[in-house]
Amino acid sequence: MKNLAPLCNLLLTIMLSVWTVLLWNPLPLAALLALELILIGYAGQAGKLARPVLGLSLVAGFFAVIQLPFDVAIPTAIASGLKMMVMTVAFLLLFATTKLPGLTAALVKQARIPYEYAFLFTSALRFVPDFLAESQAVREAQTCRGYVPSRNPVKRLISYAALVEPMVLRAISRSETMAMSLELRGFGSARRTFSQQIEFHGRDYLVLTLLAAMTAVVVLYR
Amino acid sequence: MEINKPVEMVQVASQGGKYRWVAIAALLLAIGSIMRIVSPSFAGVSPNWVITMYVITLLIIKPNISKAVAIGLVAGAINTFTSKSPLPHIGLLSEPIGALVCVLLMSLPFAFKVGPVSFRPAVIALLTTLASGFTFITTFKLIMGVPMQVYLYGMMPVVLFTAAANTVLTQILYYPARKLLGQEDDR
Amino acid sequence: MQAIQFEDFSYHYPKTGTGLDRVSLEIPFGSFTVLTGANGGGKTTLCLAMTGLVPHFFGGSLSGQVLVEGQSTAGRSVAETAGGVGIVMEDYESQLVSLTVFEEIAFALENQGLPAALIQTRVSEALSAVGLDGLEQRELSALSGGQKQRLAVASVIASQPKILVLDEPASALDPEGAEELYALLAKLNREQGITVIVADHDLARALPYADTVIVMEQGRVALQGKPTDVFTKMLTDQVYAAAVPALRQLKGRLEKEHPALSDWLNVDAAASEINALLSPKRRLSLSA
Numbered sequence: 001m002k003n004l005a006p007l008c009n010l011l012l013t014i015m016l017s018v019w020t021v022l023l024w025n026p027l028p029l030a031a032l033l034a035l036e037l038i039l040i041g042y043a044g045q046a047g048k049l050a051r052p053v054l055g056l057s058l059v060a061g062f063f064a065v066i067q068l069p070f071d072v073a074i075p076t077a078i079a080s081g082l083k084m085m086v087m088t089v090a091f092l093l094l095f096a097t098t099k100l101p102g103l104t105a106a107l108v109k110q111a112r113i114p115y116e117y118a119f120l121f122t123s124a125l126r127f128v129p130d131f132l133a134e135s136q137a138v139r140e141a142q143t144c145r146g147y148v149p150s151r152n153p154v155k156r157l158i159s160y161a162a163l164v165e166p167m168v169l170r171a172i173s174r175s176e177t178m179a180m181s182l183e184l185r186g187f188g189s190a191r192r193t194f195s196q197q198i199e200f201h202g203r204d205y206l207v208l209t210l211l212a213a214m215t216a217v218v219v220l221y222r
Numbered sequence: 223m224e225i226n227k228p229v230e231m232v233q234v235a236s237q238g239g240k241y242r243w244v245a246i247a248a249l250l251l252a253i254g255s256i257m258r259i260v261s262p263s264f265a266g267v268s269p270n271w272v273i274t275m276y277v278i279t280l281l282i283i284k285p286n287i288s289k290a291v292a293i294g295l296v297a298g299a300i301n302t303f304t305s306k307s308p309l310p311h312i313g314l315l316s317e318p319i320g321a322l323v324c325v326l327l328m329s330l331p332f333a334f335k336v337g338p339v340s341f342r343p344a345v346i347a348l349l350t351t352l353a354s355g356f357t358f359i360t361t362f363k364l365i366m367g368v369p370m371q372v373y374l375y376g377m378m379p380v381v382l383f384t385a386a387a388n389t390v391l392t393q394i395l396y397y398p399a400r401k402l403l404g405q406e407d408d409r
Numbered sequence: 410m411q412a413i414q415f416e417d418f419s420y421h422y423p424k425t426g427t428g429l430d431r432v433s434l435e436i437p438f439g440s441f442t443v444l445t446g447a448n449g450g451g452k453t454t455l456c457l458a459m460t461g462l463v464p465h466f467f468g469g470s471l472s473g474q475v476l477v478e479g480q481s482t483a484g485r486s487v488a489e490t491a492g493g494v495g496i497v498m499e500d501y502e503s504q505l506v507s508l509t510v511f512e513e514i515a516f517a518l519e520n521q522g523l524p525a526a527l528i529q530t531r532v533s534e535a536l537s538a539v540g541l542d543g544l545e546q547r548e549l550s551a552l553s554g555g556q557k558q559r560l561a562v563a564s565v566i567a568s569q570p571k572i573l574v575l576d577e578p579a580s581a582l583d584p585e586g587a588e589e590l591y592a593l594l595a596k597l598n599r600e601q602g603i604t605v606i607v608a609d610h611d612l613a614r615a616l617p618y619a620d621t622v623i624v625m626e627q628g629r630v631a632l633q634g635k636p637t638d639v640f641t642k643m644l645t646d647q648v649y650a651a652a653v654p655a656l657r658q659l660k661g662r663l664e665k666e667h668p669a670l671s672d673w674l675n676v677d678a679a680a681s682e683i684n685a686l687l688s689p690k691r692r693l694s695l696s697a
Contacts, residue, residue, distance in 0.1 A: 017311070020365075021365050024367070056308065059308050060308065063308070063366075066372070067368070067369060067372070070369035070371055070372060071369070072367075072369055076367060079367075080366045080367055080368070083365065083366055084308045084309060084366065087309055087311070087365075088308050088309060088310070088311075091302055091310075091311055095303060100508055101507075101508065101509065101511075101512050114292070116244060117292045117293075117295070117296055119244065119506075120244055120247055120248055120251070120293070120296045121296050121299055121300060122507065122508055122512075123244070123248040123506045123507070124247070124248040124249075124251040124252045124255070124296070124300050125252070125300065125303065125304075125508060126248075126252075126505070126506060126507060126508050126549060127248060127249055127252035128252050128255060128256055128304065129549075129550035130252075130502070130550075131252050131253050131256045132256045132259075132260070135256055135257070135260050136260075139260070153264040153265035153267070154264075154390065156264050157264045157269070157387060157390055157391070158390065158394065160261070160262070160264075161390070161391050161394040161395060162394070164253075164257065164391075164395065165394070165395060165398055167253060168250070168253060168278070168395050168398070168399055169398060169399065169402050171246075171249035171250055171252075171253055172246065172249075172399050172402050172403060173402065174245075174249055174500060174502075174503040175242060175245035175246045175248075175249050175503075176242070176245075177498055177500045177503035177504055178245035178248070178249070178503045178504070178506060179241050179242040179244070179245040179466075180457075180462050180466055180498065180504075181498070181503070181504040181505075181506060182241040182244065182245065182506070183237075183240070183241060183462065183465075183466055183487045183488065184460060184462070184487055184488065184491040184495075184496065184517075185488070185491065185516055185517035185520055185564075186488035186491070186517060186520035186521055187241055187244075187520060188240070188241060188520075189488070189520045189521070189522065191520070191521065191522030192519055192520050192522060193519050193522050193523060193524065193525065193528075194519060194525075195515050195518075195519060195525040195528045195529065230472055231419065231421065231470035231471060231472050232470060232471055232472060233468075233469075233470050234464040234465070234468055234469060234470065234471060234483075235468050236423065236465075236466065236467055236468025236469075237465050237466065237468075237487075248506075404424060
């Protein structure tokens, strides 16, 4: 998938979800899951994704089991656990194999999403590590002040909101500098180009054909 | 030199607001997604910080309907990317619907005032979270075939409690943010 | 034509009403200018006025004009002015908006519509100019504070502006980091001929490089000129005198007895001249 065009990867992920919604039989669902695991291995992401996939299978297994007391047939319960797995792993696979700048460029140039919103997505992710560090500082400040949690959850929620407030206010002040930076660097210009390689090649068209064929099979024989 | 002569000043309109909305939305959505990860739960109830933050964003930037829905879609996409919970991408449907409800409520001429205090942020957060939450669990039920009892007694209460928590958070966090921006009263 | 020219420029922010008061300045091409003054004296506003953000971004009222490369900022968009003058703001971290180093530097170039191949070249040139060679694919979150600032500089010079403005660039750096940053700015000034303007409340750091000092006070230009002259004036007229580098304060006192000392650009130069003045018996070992 690393050698495919970003939009092709996105379509693969979407189609995996669509097939999963349509299918109710454990066997084809298990086959889809196996396909995803093979793709993960093929992309060399097995080490990185092993833990999230394992954690997810526990959640999915639990989800399948808790349905049994409610007169749900065993195959249906297994199918729903598998559905959860297949759909979520599809997105893990997408984000592990497709670089975001390429995906953004594809969404804007090929899927015609307005650039402002694609930019909003990546720039929000850009600030996630910053705020993660800031929230740790908040938590440490809380411990330092000898914060004793109230027994009343509503009071606890209110005092927690007071801890988050400075972070929100700092974000508002930082937004001024960020807005100036956008203005200075010609954000919103109609002339924009992208330096990412996103064009479709032969292998992408091959994958698209396979996706279409597979969809036909799923719709006809589910 | 006529140093003491007062200078004629020309007024210039601000154009800085053009992309301030992108900056505010990006930073607040980033906070929403990290709080989703680090926030404790309160008597078993975890607030949905992503919804809280896009409601505050929309209240501040007052977008039109299509921009609001697009911001909801981005919030759902960020959630898909950062959340480790199962099926986070249902957010790609439930958050745009939440944002749509939010922006429609904002256009209504109600102040929701009790005495001098306006509970408009609280009411909007409550209904937005309910709309998003019910969309989420209903879609989840349709895709996964969850039994009705689990839907009614397992999932619905979670939505109700989350909505209550979001109501409190949004009411507390919105006014300081607005004050910092020097915005006037909404209506 | 000057790089930057303020012609009797006054400006008031819409909300507070404060800003700049009848500023007249000329900053020639190729110069290295330090802008100093107490907090609230108008340093940041002056920097923003050089980019057109004041008045376009903030609105407000103004008189007079600012010319950047001979063009009035009033008649051009902020992005147009930014083609000639780049700015690194005090909160440079909020200026960075991309996930990777490459994307960050390419951002303005892509907005300008440059072809991909040219962007590649410009990005690697800008990175090597600031000493971050080969870090194109690095994520921003993996950079140190100092590296992020260099990235902010790189993302600005990639558009090849003739003028570079930095607002309090050393405020978040340790002394070594600040020294390295100034050395980098001096290199850009010397080798690429970029006109550098730095706002800094600490003059000692800029002393070895600056050829012009501007002192702001309450929105006005209190003093401007060659460092030596400005420092003398700061001491005699007591204008923001505490900010005069310790070395210059010492020189100011010595000059009452020994006029015509040379320009002390660093501690070594000062030490050798002091030693020469002292009688051989009392010579000190002052070299740093």
